[in-house]
Each structure stands twice: as structure tokens, then as C-alpha cells.
Amino acid sequence: MPDSTSAGDPGASVHRPVLVREVLQFLDLGPGLVVVDGTVGGGGHSKLILEQLGPDGKLIGLDRDPAMLARASQALTDARAILKHGSYAELPQILDSLGISRVDRVLLDLGLSSDQLADASRGFGIQSGMQSGMQGGGPLDMRFDRSEGPTASDLLAKLSEAELADLFERFGEERASRAIARAIVVRRPELAQWRAADLVATVAQSLPRGPKRRHEIHPATRVFQALRIAVNQELEHLQRFLSGALPDRLKAGGRAVIISFHSLEDRIVKDAFRDQALWQNLTPKPVTARSAEQRMNPRSRTAKLRAATRKATEATRPTGKSPPPRTIRP
Numbered sequence: 001m002p003d004s005t006s007a008g009d010p011g012a013s014v015h016r017p018v019l020v021r022e023v024l025q026f027l028d029l030g031p032g033l034v035v036v037d038g039t040v041g042g043g044g045h046s047k048l049i050l051e052q053l054g055p056d057g058k059l060i061g062l063d064r065d066p067a068m069l070a071r072a073s074q075a076l077t078d079a080r081a082i083l084k085h086g087s088y089a090e091l092p093q094i095l096d097s098l099g100i101s102r103v104d105r106v107l108l109d110l111g112l113s114s115d116q117l118a119d120a121s122r123g124f125g126i127q128s129g130m131q132s133g134m135q136g137g138g139p140l141d142m143r144f145d146r147s148e149g150p151t152a153s154d155l156l157a158k159l160s161e162a163e164l165a166d167l168f169e170r171f172g173e174e175r176a177s178r179a180i181a182r183a184i185v186v187r188r189p190e191l192a193q194w195r196a197a198d199l200v201a202t203v204a205q206s207l208p209r210g211p212k213r214r215h216e217i218h219p220a221t222r223v224f225q226a227l228r229i230a231v232n233q234e235l236e237h238l239q240r241f242l243s244g245a246l247p248d249r250l251k252a253g254g255r256a257v258i259i260s261f262h263s264l265e266d267r268i269v270k271d272a273f274r275d276q277a278l279w280q281n282l283t284p285k286p287v288t289a290r291s292a293e294q295r296m297n298p299r300s301r302t303a304k305l306r307a308a309t310r311k312a313t314e315a316t317r318p319t320g321k322s323p324p325p326r327t328i329r330p
Helices: 020-027 044-050 066-075 088-098 114-118 152-158 161-172 177-190 196-206 221-232 234-249 263-273 291-296 298-302
Strands: 034-037 058-063 081-085 103-109 250-260 279-281 304-310
Touching (some): 020 103, 020 250, 020 304, 034 044, 044 058, 044 066, 044 103, 058 066, 058 088, 066 081, 081 088, 088 234, 152 161, 152 177, 161 177, 177 196, 196 221, 234 250, 250 263, 263 304, 291 298
Parallel strands (some): 034 058, 034 103, 058 081, 103 250
Antiparallel strands (some): 250 304, 279 304
């Protein structure tokens, strides 16, 4: 049964899950299966998964963001659903705490939720906090779990110019990374704390004007992406999951479905599923949203789905030990 949360009433989710038909198709669900939604978010995918698991099936929903678990607990009131606070990279420890050795299906949707983007206090999006009454925009926090780790504002204040440039280039694939980093370093003595509007303005002012640089997206988009990835160590979590947690805890014949939203994530997933000793790749090319879905849900335009079946192997690797994950309680 879903655990309660102490986050208060978060209200109804505004997030619309992507590639729903394709997710259900590749998961190939049936009664009695144990399914992990490693990025449960508002529970959109999970609610539809539960409909196909029968009375004896089980859905385990994970999320690093307590606010998203609060939303999921409202959507997933079914006794077959279990919600846990933690990263999908911690799947072995979470399953151990539940007395479950392996599972039948795993889903990851690696994109930001619309609910996270809409929360001005989080600083995830470029427009964060631009609503009336919030001067300077939302604070640049960007942590999925606000109880641990440095914020995006902390990184902007402390990293050297070279480190910032490397971060923007590696995690945002930003071509103007050096110019942007220099502009941030020049401006930061005047800022006690960075806010969304501060970063947007600084990025815009650092870039050359005129026809030589035309943006299909906002010029600060890649910088926000890079900071979020760095703050939450997103690629490290994904690599840990794909190299250990997933193959160790997915049953032989079990399926993994992963949705990514930028090339850095997609490349990691693609390379992992190329391991023919472990995986039968079900998607030689990534599955993308149909044109009708892209019109109805613009967020789906950059979504790429990859799926694979776990092959049978003679032995599994030992599972590392770590403290048990935190359970969300009243």
C-alpha cells in the first residue's frame, strides 16, 4: 500500500505521461507480475500498469523527490502499490528491504515532470518563479531531494570558471560554455544567491547577437540542463543502474523500458543494451512519439524509448550493501 507523506496536499498532478501506448506494449504486462517504476513521478504510467497486473501483481514506485511521491500517493491508492523514497540506482537495497529478490519488469522515465517545472520554488525551469510576486525568479535549487547535496546556486557560486565551462559543455553540450562561464564569474560577486532570472539574463548577455547564433530553444536551456544533471548526479545514477542494479535484479526474461529526453542519457542506455551477453535489444532504433501525441503533448517531442529483455545467465553478480532506503511516512 502506498506510504503516506509529510509533504502536505500537493494538489492534482498536471503532468501527462509520454509514450503510454508504447510503454505498455514493450513492458508486455500480465497478471501476477512485479513491476518497478523507478521514476514514479505523479504516478501516470504506474496507474495504467496496475490495471494490467491482476489481483496478485505488485507495483513498486521509486522517486528521489519527496514532493513527487506525495503526488504519487494520491494517484496510487491501490494496496498493490508500494512507494519508496530513493533512487532507482538503489534498487537492490530497496528490494532487499521489501524481501524481494528479483522483479519482472522495470520502467524508467528520465524526464523532468511538468509538476517539478511548475513549482517555482524548485528552480528547475527557465521560467521558474517568473510569476507575479516573485522578484528575480525562483531560487536555483534544482535538487530532487532538497535534504541533501549542494544546490545549483551553490555550484554557480563556488566552481571555478574552467569547472563551470566544463560542466556546461559536458552535461549541456553548450558550444558557448566558456563565454557563459566567464559571464557568471564576473557577475557573481554582486549576487548572494542565484535565482532563475539572474542566470537567464547572464546567459543571454554573454552570447553573441545577430544572425550567427539562432536558437530553436531558449539560449539558457542547455545551461539549466547541465546544472540539474550535475546537482543530482543524474548520469552517474543511470550508469550505476544499468551496469549493476538492473541486470542483477531483473529476472531472466524480464523487460526493461527506459525513456530518455536528451542525447547524453540516450547514449548511455543504447550502449548498455548493446551488451548481447545480458540483453536482447527490442529497439534497434529508439521509439519516438507519434505526430498526434507530439501535437497534444509537446514534451513528448524529444522522448526516446528503448527496451530490452534480460537474457538468462549462469550466475548473477553480488549485490552491494547500503543503508536501507527511507520510507515516506506521515
